[in-house]
Amino acid sequence: MALSPALFAVLVLLTLSNIGSVYAVPQNVTIDDTEGDELTGHHFLYLPAEAWTAGQNCTTCAAQPEQSLAFDGTWHDSTNPLDPFVVTNATVTFTGSALYVYCITTNDLQLGNVDMTFYIDGEVVGHYVDTSQSPDAQPFDYNTLVFHNNSLPLDNHTFTLANGQTSMEKSIVLLDFIRYT
Numbered sequence: 001m002a003l004s005p006a007l008f009a010v011l012v013l014l015t016l017s018n019i020g021s022v023y024a025v026p027q028n029v030t031i032d033d034t035e036g037d038e039l040t041g042h043h044f045l046y047l048p049a050e051a052w053t054a055g056q057n058c059t060t061c062a063a064q065p066e067q068s069l070a071f072d073g074t075w076h077d078s079t080n081p082l083d084p085f086v087v088t089n090a091t092v093t094f095t096g097s098a099l100y101v102y103c104i105t106t107n108d109l110q111l112g113n114v115d116m117t118f119y120i121d122g123e124v125v126g127h128y129v130d131t132s133q134s135p136d137a138q139p140f141d142y143n144t145l146v147f148h149n150n151s152l153p154l155d156n157h158t159f160t161l162a163n164g165q166t167s168m169e170k171s172i173v174l175l176d177f178i179r180y181t
C-alpha cells in the first residue's frame, strides 16, 4: 500500500514536531555515583582513586548510613588521607543548563568536617561547609542539596566536587547523585 503524498506530509510533520519537543521540553537526567549517567553512560572519575570507596559495600568505613535511604542504594565515600593531606575529588561531564548536587551529609565531627568546594569548567562556583558538631541531630542527612545552579549556559560542562579544600582538616564526602537539566 503506497502512502498518499498528503498522508506522507502529515507523518513527516508529526515526526518533526516530536523531535522538536524532545529538545524543547527541559528534562532532568540523573548521574548516580555508581551507575553513572542514565542517558550518556558517563561515570564519575574519582581521584585519587584509592581515596574513594563504594560506601554501600564498605564494612570498614567509619560512616555507615542507611543503604535504603541512599539513591539507588549506592554512594561514594571519601575522607582525606591526612598524612599527607590530599584534597580528594570527583569529576563528571554533562550537557545542560542546570545542575543539582546531592550528598549524604554527616552531623558527626568524628567522621570529619563537611567541607566541599564545587567547580564548573575549572572555576570555583561554590562551597558547602559545616564544621559544627550537632550532637542532638541524627547522624546522617539524606538527599542534601549541597549545590545548585539553574542558570548555566546550555553547553557541555565539567563538574568537580573537591573535599577538604577550605579547612585542610579531616573531612568526609558521601556523594550520592547529581541531576542536570
Ligand SMILES: *[C@@H]1O[C@H](CO)[C@@H](O)[C@H](O)[C@H]1NC(C)=O
Pocket: 026, 027, 028, 100, 179, 181
Ligand atoms: C529538575 O530537578 C530539580 C531539583 O530536583 C527541580 O527543582 C527542577 O524543577 C527539575 N526540572 C525539571 C525540568 O524537571
Ligand SMILES: *[C@@H]1O[C@H](CO)[C@@H](O)[C@H](O)[C@H]1NC(C)=O
Pocket: 054, 056, 057, 073
Ligand atoms: C556492592 O553492593 C551492590 C549492592 O548493594 C552489589 O550489587 C555489588 O555487587 C557490590 N559490589 C561489590 C564490588 O561488592
Ligand SMILES: *[C@@H]1O[C@H](CO)[C@@H](O)[C@H](O)[C@H]1NC(C)=O
Pocket: 047, 048, 086, 087, 088, 089, 119, 160, 162
Ligand atoms: C583533583 O584531584 C587530583 C588528584 O589529587 C588533582 O591533581 C586535581 O588538581 C584535583 N582537581 C581539583 C579541581 O581539585
Ligand SMILES: *[C@@H]1O[C@H](CO)[C@@H](O)[C@H](O)[C@H]1NC(C)=O
Pocket: 148, 149, 150, 151, 152, 153
Ligand atoms: C550560575 O552560573 C552562571 C554562569 O556561570 C552564573 O552567571 C550565575 O551567577 C550562577 N548562579 C548562581 C546562583 O550561582
Ligand SMILES: *[C@@H]1O[C@H](CO)[C@@H](O)[C@H](O)[C@H]1NC(C)=O
Pocket: 095, 155, 156
Ligand atoms: C558536547 O559534547 C558532545 C560529545 O560529548 C559533542 O558531540 C558536542 O559537539 C559538544 N558540544 C559542544 C557545544 O561543544
